[in-house]
Amino acid sequence: SQTIHQWPATLVQPVGSPLSLECTVEGTSNPNLYWYRQAAGRGLQLLFYSVGIGQISSEVPQNLSASRPQDRQFILSSKKLLLSDSGFYLCAWSGRNTEAFFGQGTRLTVV
Amino acid sequence: DAKTTQPPSMDCAEGRAANLPCNHSTISGNEYVYWYRQIHSQGPQYIIHGLKNNETNEMASLIITEDRKSSTLILPHATLRDTAVYYCIVSTGANNLFFGTGTRLTVIP
Numbered sequence: 001s002q003t004i005h006q007w008p009a010t011l012v013q014p015v016g017s018p019l020s021l022e023c024t025v026e027g028t029s030n031p032n033l034y035w036y037r038q039a040a041g042r043g044l045q046l047l048f049y050s051v052g053i054g055q056i057s058s059e060v061p062q063n064l065s066a067s068r069p070q071d072r073q074f075i076l077s078s079k080k081l082l083l084s085d086s087g088f089y090l091c092a093w094s095g096r097n098t099e100a101f102f103g104q105g106t107r108l109t110v111v
Numbered sequence: 112d113a114k115t116t117q118p119p120s121m122d123c124a125e126g127r128a129a130n131l132p133c134n135h136s137t138i139s140g141n142e143y144v145y146w147y148r149q150i151h152s153q154g155p156q157y158i159i160h161g162l163k164n165n166e167t168n169e170m171a172s173l174i175i176t177e178d179r180k181s182s183t184l185i186l187p188h189a190t191l192r193d194t195a196v197y198y199c200i201v202s203t204g205a206n207n208l209f210f211g212t213g214t215r216l217t218v219i220p
Contacts, residue, residue: 006154032206043198044155044210051206090154094205099145102154 002027006091006103013110019064019078021106023091026072031093033074034100035066038088050074086110114138115199120215123193129186131214133199136180141203144175146184147210148195155198155210158184189218 006023013019025031032051036044046059048066056066063082067075074091086109094100116134123129135144143162147155159166159173161182166173172185186193198213 034206036210043212044208046208049206088152092154092205097204099157099160100205100208101157105152105154107152 002093002101004091004093004101004103006106008106009104010107011109013081013108015083015110016080019076019081019085019108021076021089021091021108023074023076023103024072025074025093028072028093028095030071031095032100033068033072034092034094035064035074035076036090036092036102038090038105040087044090048076081110083110114142114201114209115211117197117199117211117214119212120217122217122219123186123189125191125218125220126188129184129189129193129216129218131184131186131197131199131216132181133183134181135199135201138179138201139203142201143203144173144179144182145198145200145202145208146171146173147198147200148193148216149198149213150192150195158197189216191218191220194218 003026034049035047038044050056050068064078089106091103092100143160145160146158149155159171161173175182196213196215198210200208
């Protein structure tokens with residue numbers, strides 16, 4: 001069966017520090033991969049999605065970037081965090097025409 | 112922008128059916144109706160999806176009106192663990208899922 005792993009579960013980082021969140025998927029190949037962010041009390045916002053290695057689409061302009069160095073690995077990064085980057089970050093995967101399955105999320109607090 | 116309209120909150124008695132409505136009057140012919148739910152501080156969980164026919168699985172039933180402009184998610188026997196935010200999404204696929212603010216369902220003992 002397919003599983004998705006996302007870590008860390010919680011993270012507290014100072015303003016201006018770098019960020020690296022990692023997501024891996026097991027049990028499937030060539031998945032679509034996604035990064036979402038959820039601000040407190042709000043819905044999920046799609047940040048990035050990828051249909052293959054090295055292929056990244058950005059949905060909103062922001063202080064973050066994404067990379068897909070391997071088929072089942074998706075990384076969310078920032079060179080310098082802002083206070084406004086705080087939120088709940090979720091990685092998800094899907095097949096080509098199937099529903100999306102989400103990881104358990106990373107709660108990032110920028111202080 | 113959200114393509115769906117959902118009530119912000121609903122209550123349901125434990126053991127009763129929970130009927131969550133969703134309006135999607137601008138849905139296109141190739142867009143599916145997806146339902147997800149999110150329990151506090153967890154990732155969203157897929158529930159069900161459909162195109163135009165009613166669908167049922169082990170979690171819920173999805174009733175889509177004939178004109179496809181609205182749908183209802185039915186949890187046949189709500190339990191306390193069904194308390195969550197329920198999102199109705201219309202999309203051509205998983206790469207275009209827009210999550211609005213959903214309906215906060217509270218199951219009451």
